Amino acid sequence: MAIDKEKTRELLKSIDELFDVIAVGLNENTKNFLKKMVMGPAIEEIRKLVEDSRPPIMLLMGRSGHGKSSIINALAGKEVAAVNDVKPETPESVPYVITFPELHSTWQIVDTRGIFETTKPTHSLEEDAVTVLKNSIIKYNPDVIMHVISTPETRNLSNDFEVYNEIMETVKKEHKLRIPTILVLNKADTIGNPREWPPEENAKKAGHLLEIIDYMADDVLKLEGLPINKNYPYYGYETTDNNYVGIIPVSSLEGDLWNISTLSDLIGNHLDESAQLDFFQAQKRSEQLRKISSSLIKRFTGIAGGIGSSPIPLSDISLLTPLQMLMISIIGALSGRELSKNTALEYLGAVGVNVGAAIGIREGARQLLKLIPVGGALLSGSVAAAATYSIGKSAEAYFFYNKKVDPEEIKKEINK
Ligand SMILES: Nc1nc2c(ncn2[C@@H]2O[C@H](COP(=O)(O)OP(=O)(O)OP(=O)(O)O)[C@@H](O)[C@H]2O)c(=O)[nH]1
Ligand SMILES: [Mg+2]
Incomplete structure (x- = not known):
């Protein structure tokens, strides 16, 4: 399995729904800020990667x-x-x-x-x-x-x-x-x-x-x-x-x-960026696809960091989970897994979060929270960025190298 457009659309839809669930109770300004500064750019990245991809x-x-x-x-x-x-x-x-x-x-x-x-x-x-x-x-x-x-x-x-x-x-x-x-x-x-x-x-x-x-x-x-x-x-x-x-x-x-x-x-x-996915995926060039995954993690890290420019202080780290669930699913798909929320759940299970059978994406996101290494009391831009990076790298190690690395360990590495 690999990345295909139809599955991507389905995934983006469920991520969108997840966001709506998580955003319940937030005031309108915060919600709009998150949509514009976090979810919008993240979805745009995936669209660029998948929807805009074309044959070389x-x-x-x-x-x-x-x-x-x-x-x-x-x-x-x-x-x-x-x-x-x-x-x-x-x-x-x-x-x-x-x-x-x-x-x-x-x-x-x-x-x-x-x-x-x-x-x-x-x-x-x-x-x-x-x-x-x-x-x-x-x-x-x-x-x-x-x-x-x-x-x-x-x-x-x-x-x-x-x-x-x-x-x-x-x-x-x-x-x-x-x-x-x-x-x-x-x-x-x-x-x-x-x-x-x-x-x-x-x-x-x-x-x-x-x-x-x-x-x-x-x-x-x-x-x-x-x-x-x-x-x-x-x-x-x-x-x-x-x-x-x-x-x-x-x-x-x-x-x-x-x-x-x-x-x-x-x-x-x-090759133009838009033609790389089709080129490397066809050859199952794992190392090249991992590079695409790495650059995606960097971009998602940057997007998460944007939370720091919120007009009001955000304290709830769960606001980041849709972004991270999306990132994990795509990393898994780049490694050859099926593109779906189940791929993200597979990772969660592997790194020790208890994900029972038939768990929904919402519950998955809740479980993901247990994994997120949190540094400070408030959700600053740098806390959001470090947490997203750590989870991304941990997911990459799991999907590409079959290694289970606690995101906490990766975070310690960056802080050194
Ligand atoms: N020893 C050796 N033979 C090769 C190599 N690559 C191709 N051949 C042989 O060279 C012959 C021609 O190869 P093709 O791939 O058909 O050449 P082509 O450039 O497509 O030829 P046209 O379609 O006629 O323009 C075949 O018999 C191949 O098996 C190689 O790297 N080493
Ligand atoms: Mg020929």
Whole structure:
């Protein structure tokens, strides 16, 4: 299970009802203040995360047979694109959608098959192929472009980069589009001796890969690249000051995938926030989803802290429970749990609050109160923020790492 829009709407509705119950008896000013400063922004955050989320759009280009379809399959973790297709006769771009129904995610792929039709190094690019590529970039305005090249052929294809850079200049100038492109050096396994694989166990192969990456960075693309992983520089480089934002060697051969997660991370870094959830959820990238969870906790902490600017002193910490129940449910869903109040209740049960069967969200919220580490007598902004942060981090530890951490302990940590 994961996050889906329908369930989110249901959850937001029950959080809203919870708020109404808790706000009973408050005076009108306080209620309005809470709605405007606390519940409104919290719901807006979730709306941004879920309702505004959209499929990432990824465009692939590169010569026929260099592995565009294989890379899509490797990233998606399933066979969605035909590998070793009949060679296309005419250049075209084929847009298609990959769905991950059980993960509530969708990707949009634009495969520009046949555009760089030949693998013969001496054969320059056809005029109409360049036009098709340019028009596809403008039409689909992808989040990321992957330029796929077979590693052993890198040294023969420098002309492709000139053509591509010209296209991108036009796209930038005339259409004001700036689209990050990742150079994917596919078939990394096939350079040198294919038996010396993987590079982690073969220093010679690792050196060979690094040489090619350096050559591409220095001589062909002329970019200042920084290793993405300092311990493994041959996992690839990234840069900011170029149409190309990185060079990543991979193997996308089915059954022998290598370095795909580095590629996935770099794509993720260049995706608009609205496209990240669909991208990472589809791949069950737990660490990336945890990062989304962490940034959500920070935002909710900030929102809770807003309570400090209330025109009248608030003393009732239970005013925060709708916000926190919402946060816990979303953290759980990001970790792959069902998106519902039951997920929040599961957490409460796990960290030692007595939640009986069929407990309602209202009772859950009451129980949650037992967990909230309270510092002062009055509900100040900083007390509200620390309590929310502690609960968020505790829920994150539980859902992502299966660890039971008392929020009180986390609060002690922040106070240090
Ligand atoms: N050794 C090795 N072979 C690969 C790798 N990636 C793809 N291949 C093989 O290369 C061939 C072509 O791969 P495709 O993914 O069909 O290439 P494509 O770029 O989509 O080709 P077109 O659709 O014709 O433009 C297939 O036989 C793949 O199995 C890799 O990383 N290593
Ligand atoms: Mg293909």
